[in-house]
Amino acid sequence: MAKVHVIGAGPAGSIAAVSAIRSGFEVTVSEEHQGAGMPRNCSGLFSKDGLESLSKFLDYRKHVLNPIMGARISFDNELFSVKRKGPVAFVCDRSGIDRALARLAESEGAKMNFGERITSSFQSGNIIGADGPLSLTARHFGFPQIKKHAGTLQAQIPYVAEDPHMIEMHISNSRFPGFFAWVIPQNETCAEFGVGVELPHRPILAWNHLMKLKGIEKTQKPRGFVIPLSPRKCTAKRHGAKNVLLAGDAAGQVKSTTGGGVIFGGMCAAIAGRHAENPGRYEFEWRLRHGADLALHRMIHSFISSRSDAQLSAFCRRIKKLNLDSYLSHHGHMDRPTKMMGPHFVAHMLRNIWGVV
DSSP states (O other): OOEEEEEOOSHHHHHHHHHHHHTTOEEEEEESSSSTTOSOOSOOEEEHHHHHHTTTTOOGGGGEEEEEOEEEEEETTEEEEEEOSSOSEEEEOHHHHHHHHHHHHHHTTOEEEETOOOSSOOOSSEEEEOSOTTOHHHHHTTOOOOSOEEEEEEEEEEOOOSSTTEEEEEEOTTTSTTSOEEEEESSSSEEEEEEEEETTSOHHHHHHHHHHHHTOOOOOOOEEEEEEOSOOSOOEEEETTEEEEEOGGGTTOSOTTTOOOHHHHHHHHHHHHHTTTOHHHHHHHHHHHHHHHHHHHHHHHHHHHTSOHHHHHHHHHHHHHTTHHHHHHHHOOSSOGGGGSSHHHHHHHHHHHTOOO
């Protein structure tokens, strides 16, 4: 039986491990922390469709904290709202999801080595690096660097939202350059506040802007982490006698519009597990299945991050005139923007531009 060494026991690493085991591999997982879900660095907001795409690995319903029906998005001083009658996303216990996926990997036969930091002593000729955006696996094997990162800060703060089932996003390139700020209700009395900026801008300045904007004077010290905003040009290769694949944040398989990486990273990790002995097949398949959506997220991010606040406000007014808030309320997709570009979109634009259909 061929062996696979997975580096990292986050969602991508655990899903890669399970997928590899189900494909007939013997799997060892090395995780530098003492347990899965440690430390909790990322938001737990996931689209409903995205969570259901990982149903072979996770029963997300056990980890739901709060259903989300939509979002209020501020483009500087212009508000754009999208809302549905039912949940479009869920706030989940992110650490709980990490632990559940790691337990699944172990229950299916993976050898889980916690507290083991791997920098060079790889235990197999088939390696899957799922060790985050600053991946030591990628560095050791000379993979091309990720070109863009966002630096973020976040904290849980007592907060009574106007609607606990709507998230807030604040887009302003003077205050949150290259990314945005967010308020995600965890329940009726608490919310996650967060900011992100494209590095090398300073996240703490953005954090101070958000606290002032929301009228919050004192809070706990926010946690910081880094998010990739673009994929590596190469995420898999043959290195001597070893097959080396990168998955999740290590590969940059992240929505650059929001920084969300669990869904796309998990789906790509499942492909990595199946093709642990075939780097070329993995590279081809994940880009074929998910490359177009990730590229469209990058295009949207590039457009927004390159506009002044005045241009962002004008853009928001234009899209509201086209009734795109109504369209996205019915046909929007948080993960796969390519799914929104079908006949419904064409018909909507014809009605709102030329008054036909």
